[in-house]
Amino acid sequence: MNHPSVDLSMAIQISMAPAFLLVAISNLINGITATRQRIIDRYRELSAENRDVLIPPDEVEYEKSVLRHRVSLSTRAITLLTSAIMLIALVIFIIFISLVSPAIDLTLTLAPLFALAMLSVIVASVFFLRQLRVSSQQLRRIGLSA
Numbered sequence: 001m002n003h004p005s006v007d008l009s010m011a012i013q014i015s016m017a018p019a020f021l022l023v024a025i026s027n028l029i030n031g032i033t034a035t036r037q038r039i040i041d042r043y044r045e046l047s048a049e050n051r052d053v054l055i056p057p058d059e060v061e062y063e064k065s066v067l068r069h070r071v072s073l074s075t076r077a078i079t080l081l082t083s084a085i086m087l088i089a090l091v092i093f094i095i096f097i098s099l100v101s102p103a104i105d106l107t108l109t110l111a112p113l114f115a116l117a118m119l120s121v122i123v124a125s126v127f128f129l130r131q132l133r134v135s136s137q138q139l140r141r142i143g144l145s146a
Contacts, residue, residue, distance in 0.1 A: 011099035015092045018114075022088055025121065029081050032128055036074040043067045066138050073131035080124035087117035 046060050046067070055063070091113050094106045139145070 008100060011096050014099060015096050018088050018092050018095070022085055022092075025081050025085050025088070028121075028124075029078055029085075032074055032077050032081070035131075036071060036078070039067050039070050039074065043071070063138070066134060070131050070134050073127045073134065077124040077127040077131070080120045080127065084117040084120035084124070087113050087120065091117065 043064060046055075046064050091110055094110055094113070097104055098107050
C-alpha cells in the first residue's frame with residue numbers, strides 16, 4: 001500500500017484529464033453565450049419604438065420570430081453543455097473518492113456518466129449548428145451570402 005500522500009497525488013493527477021474537458025466546454029458556453037447576447041441585442045433593437053432600422057413591419061415581425069427561434073436553440077445548447085459540465089464534475093468527484101477511499105468503489109458509474117456527458121455535448125453541438133443554419137438562411141433571405 002502506498003503512502004497516503006502518494007495516493008492523493010495520484011488521485012489528483014488522474015482527476016486532471018477530465019478537468020481539461022471542463023475548460024473546453026466552458027469555452028464553448030462562452031462562445032454560444034456571446035452569440036446569444038448579440039441575437040438578443042438585435043431583438044431589442046427591432047423592438048424599440050424609435051428604431052433606426054427602416055424595415056417594413058411584417059419583415060420586422062418575421063425577423064423577430066427568427067431571432068426568438070435562434071435564442072431558443074442557443075439556450076438549449078447552453079443548458080446541455082452546463083449539464084455536461086455537471087456530469088464531468090461528478091466523474092471527477094467519483095474518480096477522486098474511489099482512489100482516495102478504496103472501500104468506496106464507484107468506478108462502474110464512470111462510463112455511463114461520461115458517456116452521458118459526451119452525449120450532452122453532441123446534442124448541444126447539434127442545437128448550435130441548427131442555430132447557425134437558421135442564421136445562414138436568414139442572411140440568404142435578406143440577400144447576404146452566408
